[in-house]
Amino acid sequence: MKTILHLDMDAYFASVEQRDQPIYRGRPLMVCHTDSVEGYNGVVAAASYEARPYGVRSGMSVLEAKRLCPKGIYVPGNYHKYLHNTKEILKICQEFTDEIEVYSIDEMWLDITRTKQFFGDPGHLAHLLQERIRQDIGLSSSIGVGPNKLVAKMAGELHKPSGITVIRSDDLPGIFAPLPVGDLFGVGRQTKKHLALIGVATIGDLAEVPGDYLKEKFGVVGLYLKDAALGRNDSVLASGRSGVSNLVKSFGHSAALGGGEADIDKLCQILLGLCDGVTRRMRRDKYAGRTVVIRLRLARLFGFTRSRTVMRALELTEHVYPLARELLLVEREVLRKYPATLVGISVTNLAHGWRQLSMEDLNDDRQVRAAAVVDQIKDKYGSSIITRASLLSWKRRYHAAPVYGSSGVTG
Amino acid sequence: MITEITEPIIVAAVFSKGRITPRQFMWRDRRYRVEEVLGQYHYHKGVYRQNCYSLRCGTPDIYEVTFDTEDMSWRLDRMHLEG
Numbered sequence: 001m002k003t004i005l006h007l008d009m010d011a012y013f014a015s016v017e018q019r020d021q022p023i024y025r026g027r028p029l030m031v032c033h034t035d036s037v038e039g040y041n042g043v044v045a046a047a048s049y050e051a052r053p054y055g056v057r058s059g060m061s062v063l064e065a066k067r068l069c070p071k072g073i074y075v076p077g078n079y080h081k082y083l084h085n086t087k088e089i090l091k092i093c094q095e096f097t098d099e100i101e102v103y104s105i106d107e108m109w110l111d112i113t114r115t116k117q118f119f120g121d122p123g124h125l126a127h128l129l130q131e132r133i134r135q136d137i138g139l140s141s142s143i144g145v146g147p148n149k150l151v152a153k154m155a156g157e158l159h160k161p162s163g164i165t166v167i168r169s170d171d172l173p174g175i176f177a178p179l180p181v182g183d184l185f186g187v188g189r190q191t192k193k194h195l196a197l198i199g200v201a202t203i204g205d206l207a208e209v210p211g212d213y214l215k216e217k218f219g220v221v222g223l224y225l226k227d228a229a230l231g232r233n234d235s236v237l238a239s240g241r242s243g244v245s246n247l248v249k250s251f252g253h254s255a256a257l258g259g260g261e262a263d264i265d266k267l268c269q270i271l272l273g274l275c276d277g278v279t280r281r282m283r284r285d286k287y288a289g290r291t292v293v294i295r296l297r298l299a300r301l302f303g304f305t306r307s308r309t310v311m312r313a314l315e316l317t318e319h320v321y322p323l324a325r326e327l328l329l330v331e332r333e334v335l336r337k338y339p340a341t342l343v344g345i346s347v348t349n350l351a352h353g354w355r356q357l358s359m360e361d362l363n364d365d366r367q368v369r370a371a372a373v374v375d376q377i378k379d380k381y382g383s384s385i386i387t388r389a390s391l392l393s394w395k396r397r398y399h400a401a402p403v404y405g406s407s408g409v410t411g
Numbered sequence: 412m413i414t415e416i417t418e419p420i421i422v423a424a425v426f427s428k429g430r431i432t433p434r435q436f437m438w439r440d441r442r443y444r445v446e447e448v449l450g451q452y453h454y455h456k457g458v459y460r461q462n463c464y465s466l467r468c469g470t471p472d473i474y475e476v477t478f479d480t481e482d483m484s485w486r487l488d489r490m491h492l493e494g
Contacts, residue, residue, distance in 0.1 A: 023493050
């Protein structure tokens with residue numbers, strides 16, 4: 001039986017700012033994705049716990065947040081600082097296990113199946129981890145422990161902030177069944193509404209609905225819902241170190257899209273930016289890959305991947321992006337119904353240390369040479385020094401992030 | 412309230428045991444004595460490391476300064492003001 005620990009930093013961005021700027025402590029603070037600190041554009045990326053009683057939540061527009069909490073403090077995010085802290089937190093986590101999936105800048109799963117024995121029991125390990133983060137980084141976190149990723153994440157949500165919740169398989173029905181179905185990871189407002197129509201109010205109600213009926217009603221999502229209600233989840237950690245090999249297996253980037261993006265042109269634009277990031281890292285580490293994978297999370301409900309493998313190993317955006325775009329366009333209809341809340345791309349099936357030249361390259365290697373020059377400029381002056389004109393707008397709105405590890409992608 | 416500044420400043424700092432600690436800085440002809448370094452982090456702009464510090468200088472206001480290793484210069488990025 002696996003033991004998975006889910007670590008979630010409490011009101012992360014706001015807590016970092018309150019730690020570093022004492023004048024913000026004890027006051028409602030909103031860290032915003034916005035270009036202008038005075039402006040009303042953008043969304044709230046994190047709200048401190050003092051802001052919660054006003055009804056301010058992450059993902060809300062700054063305009064709406066200011067209506068609810070006019071006396072709150074609104075500051076723009078400093079993502080270099082948050083990323084620095086995440087790296088420090090990751091270092092601490094690596095003292096407890098080497099199997100870690102970084103889900104987002106403030107959330108990660110740790111597979112402690114093999115290492116928990118060194119710390120007594122999972123609850124004690126969780127306590128030690130939480131204390132280390134509090135003492136060394138000065139931030140509070142909530143931890144959930146369970147037999148799989150889903151249960152661990154939901155356990156962590158039960159006691160926030162600064163909580164530790166350990167759920168064993170036997171305790172699952174008693175703990176989850178009475179909870180509102182909206183608390184189930186992956187059930188958003190729309191799904192909750194549809195479930196209410198068939199008389200499902202709690203997770204226990206959902207667990208009793210026949211799987212076939214849910215499949216008929218919700219398609220593949222129905223099967224996910226049934227399993228999730230029963231606390232079943234067989235997804236594996238996208239860990240950088242599987243314990244078998246430390247070899248790089250893929251390169252990936254993703255972007256979280258806040259409230260969701262349904263516009264296919266904008267999604268293509270975002271995908272192009274992500275391709276640039278991925279292929280640059282591949283070229284830097286001398287990798288080329290034959291399989292292009294896109295990952296979509298729709299309406300916070302469920303995620304899936306689509307992939308395509310080609311004969312030739314690719315390392316340029318000009319070759320990877322058309323494949324990724326093609327895969328995305330196939331999902332056009334689905335995206336119309338369910339806006340994407342995350343889009344990611346990865347390249348797998350890697351070959352290291354060599355490039356396969358095509359006839360095109362032999363005839364005209366200008367793309368290869370241009371990419372090399374752009375890489376050199378970015379290496380020296382930073383990645384924001386040069387970009388495609390078509391990407392100037394999206395980079396301000398969405399924060400893209402590379403994956404920690406070999407196969408996972410997070411933002 | 413945050414005020415974006417991004418202006419060069421003159422800083423007196425202690426370089427010791429691999430760490431840089433700003434002690435005082437001059438901005439717009441006024442001297443600010445650093446009472447506490449509340450936080451620090453770094454990031455890279457290309458090959459050049461940027462060391463960032465949150466400083467308290469006697470008042471509740473906080474000053475965010477950066478040491479840019481590209482040209483060994485200091486700048487005041489922003490101020491977090493009380494009220």
